[in-house]
Amino acid sequence: MPRPLPEHAVATLLKQCFKHPSCQRIQQRSANTTLLSHRTVNTFSLSRQRRKDVAKATSTNSIGRTISTDAKSEDGPQKIAILGGGISGIAAAHYISRDLPNAEVTIYEGSDRLGGWMKSQRVDVGDKTVLFEQGPRSLRPNPPAGLVTLDIINNLGLESNLLVTSKDSVAAQSRFVYYPDHLVRMPGPGQDLYTMLWTLMSEPIFKGLFKSGAFEISRPRRPSSLQDESIGSFLKRRLGSSNIGDNIVSAVFHGIYAGDIHRLSMKSLMSKLWEWEGEHGNLSEGAVAAMQPPQAHKIGEIATRHHKDTRLRKEMEQRLKGSDLAERVHDASVYTLKSGLEGLLDAMVTKLVVNGKITLKTKAPVTNLELASLSSEKPIRAQITVFSNSNTINYDHVISTISAVQLSSITSNKLPTLKDIRSVTVMVVNLFFADQHLLREPGFGYLIPQSISYDQNPECALGVVFDTYSCFGQDTATGTKITVMIGGHWWDGFRDDEYPTESEGENMARAILKRHLQIDAAPEKVLVGLQKDCIPQYEVGHEARIKQANADLLYHFKGKVSVAGSSYHGVGVNDCVRSAYEAVRTLKEQSPGP
Numbered sequence: 124m125p126r127p128l129p130e131h132a133v134a135t136l137l138k139q140c141f142k143h144p145s146c147q148r149i150q151q152r153s154a155n156t157t158l159l160s161h162r163t164v165n166t167f168s169l170s171r172q173r174r175k176d177v178a179k180a181t182s183t184n185s186i187g188r189t190i191s192t193d194a195k196s197e198d199g200p201q202k203i204a205i206l207g208g209g210i211s212g213i214a215a216a217h218y219i220s221r222d223l224p225n226a227e228v229t230i231y232e233g234s235d236r237l238g239g240w241m242k243s244q245r246v247d248v249g250d251k252t253v254l255f256e257q258g259p260r261s262l263r264p265n266p267p268a269g270l271v272t273l274d275i276i277n278n279l280g281l282e283s284n285l286l287v288t289s290k291d292s293v294a295a296q297s298r299f300v301y302y303p304d305h306l307v308r309m310p311g312p313g314q315d316l317y318t319m320l321w322t323l324m325s326e327p328i329f330k331g332l333f334k335s336g337a338f339e340i341s342r343p344r345r346p347s348s349l350q351d352e353s354i355g356s357f358l359k360r361r362l363g364s365s366n367i368g369d370n371i372v373s374a375v376f377h378g379i380y381a382g383d384i385h386r387l388s389m390k391s392l393m394s395k396l397w398e399w400e401g402e403h404g405n406l407s408e409g410a411v412a413a414m415q416p417p418q419a420h421k422i423g424e425i426a427t428r429h430h431k432d433t434r435l436r437k438e439m440e441q442r443l444k445g446s447d448l449a450e451r452v453h454d455a456s457v458y459t460l461k462s463g464l465e466g467l468l469d470a471m472v473t474k475l476v477v478n479g480k481i482t483l484k485t486k487a488p489v490t491n492l493e494l495a496s497l498s499s500e501k502p503i504r505a506q507i508t509v510f511s512n513s514n515t516i517n518y519d520h521v522i523s524t525i526s527a528v529q530l531s532s533i534t535s536n537k538l539p540t541l542k543d544i545r546s547v548t549v550m551v552v553n554l555f556f557a558d559q560h561l562l563r564e565p566g567f568g569y570l571i572p573q574s575i576s577y578d579q580n581p582e583c584a585l586g587v588v589f590d591t592y593s594c595f596g597q598d599t600a601t602g603t604k605i606t607v608m609i610g611g612h613w614w615d616g617f618r619d620d621e622y623p624t625e626s627e628g629e630n631m632a633r634a635i636l637k638r639h640l641q642i643d644a645a646p647e648k649v650l651v652g653l654q655k656d657c658i659p660q661y662e663v664g665h666e667a668r669i670k671q672a673n674a675d676l677l678y679h680f681k682g683k684v685s686v687a688g689s690s691y692h693g694v695g696v697n698d699c700v701r702s703a704y705e706a707v708r709t710l711k712e713q714s715p716g717p
């Protein structure tokens with residue numbers, strides 16, 4: 124076996140963090156019925172108000188008398204309830220309408236709007252407009268999960284609405300981390316070797332990198348009793364110092380989870396590196412082995428995961444055959460839609476409504492979920508009773524896309540491990556400035572690591588996105604568009620009255636831009652939103668919690684409740700869509716044929 128270069132482990136780690144963020148996604152997927160999924164159809168875009176109107180018009184009365192509906196009769200249509208009207212719930216409905224066309228679907232959404240965390244808002248700037256994203260803002264086309272979203276886009280005919288940011292773009296090639304008091308461009312594609320080496324040797328952020336890498340191979344393997352640990356602890360143990368974790372890796376995890384690497388799970392979020400150590404004793408040899416052809420001896424969960432990814436990829440490649448989409452996003456680093464990511468959801472809802480196969484209930488939080496009692500007359504089929512707004516209705520199957528904590532709270536302590544999958548809150552501040560030349564260094568934006576000193580970041584900012592460079596084509600106004608993200612794990616334990624108000628949020632964002640980027644101009648437009656509990660945290664022990672919850676779901680709900688969404692196997696939009704697709708696929712496989 125070729126001997127790995129001493130710094131190989133660290134280089135691989137950095138590559139994983141910066142070049143392949145998808146590797147940080149949870150890939151562990153257990154094989155039973157509690158996993159979700161879905162997909163489907165067609166075009167146009169509904170405005171937020173229009174979507175509310177459509178939802179209202181097609182809702183059944185969600186307040187009022189108690190209805191007790193019979194379970195699916197032996198020959199009747201399958202009745203399915205979806206809890207949650209965000210991307211996962213709507214994607215699940217989309218796939219059901221395509222793959223289980225005879226099913227009757229009801230979506231229960233607790234708030235007065237569909238869309239969940241997807242919030243794209245167009246604002247006027249004089250007689251022009253800019254688009255602000257308050258939630259997820261772009262998608263990666265990476266297989267396998269990225270292909271599921273592309274499949275939906277293909278089915279909806281949205282291809283002409285795509286805006287692609289290529290891998291050669293300045294946004295894809297220039298990513299910065301703020302440390303200790305200035306922007307540092309991360310080494311990567313588009314830079315010459317000399318510049319890269321100079322950055323690595325001269326910037327304090329990389330202090331200890333070579334030494335850590337050199338000795339990684341000789342550090343002891345973790346004890347076999349260690350089932351999981353935090354990312355921070357793993358990196359310190361393997362690299363002999365917390366510098367790389369606190370200065371670089373924590374910044375990357377701010378950009379995805381807005382979370383604390385000293386609480387997030389290594390096993391769940393950097394599963395490859397966790398497995399490398401488990402199998403080879405160190406990361407250096409693990410990285411070399413990973414370059415060899417796949418090992419046939421892989422067993423258990425790793426093999427299952429690999430099999431699931433391969434199956435999904437094949438299915439999606441088959442579906443996308445003949446479409447130009449794959450070609451279109453071939454060189455994409457990320458992509459979005461002209462109308463913002465919420466446009467994807469609008470198009471799915473429109474299609475579902477036009478097809479008339481769905482009942483949408485907004486302002487209809489589900490307050491209880493239980494296995495229906497089997498009457499002696501109809502003892503055959505297990506059903507689930509859904510309680511919402513004083514109604515109780517029985518369904519043949521329920522797909523829950525609400526958060527794990529919410530699901531736990533409506534199931535009478537039957538799924539106790541789910542209540543520990545807490546989420547963090549992020550304040551998103553979108554700013555638009557008339558001056559086009561405010562940003563001195565073009566690029567994606569910058570992330571702020573956990574190690575940054577308080578005097579450089581008293582506002583608890585996590586990162587700043589240079590929207591002007593990261594996405595072209597959504598605005599008609601010209602100027603500079605920037606988004607500042609604040610809070611996340613720094614606000615753990617805050618009560619509702621402790622979060623900043625909108626005007627405080629604006630002032631905090633402007634203070635950050637002034638201190639870090641010397642931008643003192645007054646913005647033309649500002650949009651501030653507090654995204655309460657928006658990103659679930661996969662903390663140490665996450666995988667064990669999910670396993671237990673799967674077992675509890677099977678035991679208490681007899682396989683009639685599946686779950687999808689960001690609480691379980693990945694917080695990204697692609698992960699949510701994948702989870703919806705897989706939930707529906709499982710349901711279809713269990714359903715009697717036509």
Ligand SMILES: C=Cc1c2[nH]c(c1C)Cc1[nH]c(c(CCC(=O)O)c1C)Cc1[nH]c(c(C)c1CCC(=O)O)Cc1[nH]c(c(C)c1C=C)C2
Pocket residue numbers: 144145257258259260261262263377378379380381457549551567568569570585586587588608609654657658694695696
């Ligand atoms: C509300 C803020 C959010 C933060 N993270 C997410 C949201 C919705 C979720 C998220 N962000 C990213 C991923 C990875 C997706 C993937 O590509 O696989 C997820 C699940 C990456 C990301 N983070 C930011 C951007 C613009 C992107 C995507 C584009 C890219 O990687 O090029 C910016 C950003 N998001 C958050 C912060 C604090 C932040 C700071 C710059 C929190």
